[in-house]
Amino acid sequence: MSVTIKDIAKQAGVSYSTVSKALRDSPLVKSPTKKKIIKIAEELGYQPNIAARSLVQKKSYTIGVIWPSVKRMAPAVLITKITDLLEEHSYSTLLSINKIDSAIATFNRFQIDAIVVFGDNRGTIHHSSFKTKVPILYYGIKEHTLFPTIDVNRRFAIKMATEYLQRIGHQRIAYIGDLTDEDPLQIEKRLGYLEAMNVNQTENSKHFLVPTNGLDIHDGYQAAKSLLSDKQSVTAIISGSYDLTRGILRATTELGLKIPSDLSIISYDNITLTEEFDVQVTRVGVPIPRIAQKICETLLSIIEEDEIENSIILEPELSSGDSCATIKSRT
Amino acid sequence: MSVTIKDIAKQAGVSYSTVSKALRDSPLVKSPTKKKIIKIAEELGYQPNIAARSLVQKKSYTIGVIWPSVKRMAPAVLITKITDLLEEHSYSTLLSINKIDSAIATFNRFQIDAIVVFGDNRGTIHHSSFKTKVPILYYGIKEHTLFPTIDVNRRFAIKMATEYLQRIGHQRIAYIGDLTDEDPLQIEKRLGYLEAMNVNQTENSKHFLVPTNGLDIHDGYQAAKSLLSDKQSVTAIISGSYDLTRGILRATTELGLKIPSDLSIISYDNITLTEEFDVQVTRVGVPIPRIAQKICETLLSIIEEDEIENSIILEPELSSGDSCATIKSRT
DNA sequence: TTGAAAGCGATACCAT
DNA sequence: ATGGTATCGCTTTCAA
DSSP: OOOOHHHHHHHHTSOHHHHHHHHTTOTTSOHHHHHHHHHHHHHHTOOOOHHHHHHHHSOOSEEEEEOOOTTSOHHHHHHHHHHHHHHHTTOEEEEEOSOHHHHHHHHHHTTOSEEEEEOOOSSOOOGGGOOOSSOEEEESSOOOSSSOEEEEOHHHHHHHHHHHHHHTTOOSEEEEEOOSSSOHHHHHHHHHHHHHHHHTOOSSOOOEEEEOSSSSHHHHHHHHHHHHTSSSOOSEEEESSHHHHHHHHHHHHHTTOOTTTTOEEEEEOSSOOSOOOSSOOEEEEOOHHHHHHHHHHHHHHHHTTOOOOSEEEEOOEEOOOSSOOOGGGOO | OOOOHHHHHHHHTSOHHHHHHHHTTOTTSOHHHHHHHHHHHHHHTOOOOHHHHHHHHSOOSEEEEEOOOTTSOHHHHHHHHHHHHHHHTTOEEEEEOSOHHHHHHHHHHTTOSEEEEEOOOSSOOOGGGGOOSSOEEEESSOOOSSSOEEEEOHHHHHHHHHHHHHHTTOOSEEEEEOOSSSOHHHHHHHHHHHHHHHHTOOSSOOOEEEEOSSSSHHHHHHHHHHHHTSSSOOSEEEESSHHHHHHHHHHHHHHTOOTTTTOEEEEEOSSOOSOOOSSOOEEEEOOHHHHHHHHHHHHHHHHTTOOOOSEEEEOOEEOOOSSOOOGGGOO
């Protein structure tokens, strides 16, 4: 049997309602009393019972994160960040990797205050799944008008990268990425590339869309290998993901290419990982901390029942790095 | 405001204690009454309030899974499986990817019934972290005598694979895997290989320990590429992980090697994924369903306060596949 | 400033 | 077979 406020009250010689107030740092309790109570609570290893609290408050101070597509580890970093931020606002985070329906059911029973869904982006989610009164925030491409969505502007990210390379003199720019039409995320990125290439068309410019079989390191390696052994050499590569970039770099190393003197590289990732490349690669995308920050803010607003925008798009930025050189520095 | 048993009671014209019984399918309620109540509950979209229930029962029917090392997606499949099995026993599962200490703190406040920790296997966990009365089950290499552990016998798995290859005539058998001394899991596997190779030593046999830089597909690809282009060719390869195997197969395809006529392959994985190889690869390890099953059983026993073994080691098995051939079939 | 008491939603025991 | 009621741990009025 664990320690309750009554045990503390007995020890401290006060009523248990005083203990409750003291522990919640209420101004209605005198400082010395408060201190005494907090000390005893610590000694006894008191842990508040969330069940009891949420029963009376009708709030659990907990938000649920649904992440059904664990396969891609991309969001892991983001989720960790979100957890940290919410903790600063004294909210707990619960995670579920179940299907959305069953996850929502579980969360419902725990009287969760709000839910964040990490969109799957392949295949649709049935509207019927979202039978709940708990507010939901969706992270991913907007598919429903039912609840607010946060997403990042992938198309503009890649466009931005392409235009940057053009600005520093590149004309033969390749895009390495998943070119199948299954994943809307990947389609967006490709479109960003094409838009920039078509607008700033010159006689020398040509599209180099290099397809991969997936988004693994090895896919980037193979794509780069085949692209770079081709005679019509490119002067710059835009990579569709962090992992692809890692593969591309392995390929360039193997081929003895120097970055950025032989080849410029920009990597897409709003999913920066701690691991380091050999060179500090120039990246484009929305930084994780900003996404996390926005998600938390929105979440808290939703809980407070403030008005929030129904669709929030975060705009990317180009990070500094040393994997890009102006075309003049080359022959 | 959500629906409570009192609302149902009013609608049905019975007392709310009867509703409670009916909803829990108690034999103390007559069938027609029960049916009526259940029907009304459904119509009203009743969701039981876990907080209230666990408050009185001192049980939450929820188990917490701590998985701090999200980086490796290996356990994802296992966790999903465990979740499913527990659901069959009407237990919910909550997941945390936070550090163990903070995860335990959260779980504690939710009055969770038991915790499973997925061991990190790199670096130690501080004993002090485990300040909790909630029973803990540890999955990974045993480091503590404080709480029960479940693990798989990796060493014997690889030994088994090696001996099998020897039995069907192979002498030049390579092991491709992470050969650094950081990860105890990987060390175990290597030892299994060495044990078998040393015991069944012949004049022709020789160790082929091929190191990789990690456990990604590309690592397997590179290792296989360098091994197989060597003149002292091997007749069989044992792969240290599923992803390595995928890379090895890409390498053999590229080199035009036929499996199993040119080369036999056995892959270690207790982490079988749904994705298919080109060939049906022979695998060794403890099948995921068996691990999940054992973890759930043990968990439920712990909750029932039954006596359980302090250390459970699951023994591997060799799956059938068509990536191995006897050495006689080759020149 | 502190204490007493009501009540959150569900369960379980004791009466009918 | 059904109803009444105490109870779980805590927050929150309302009194003192």
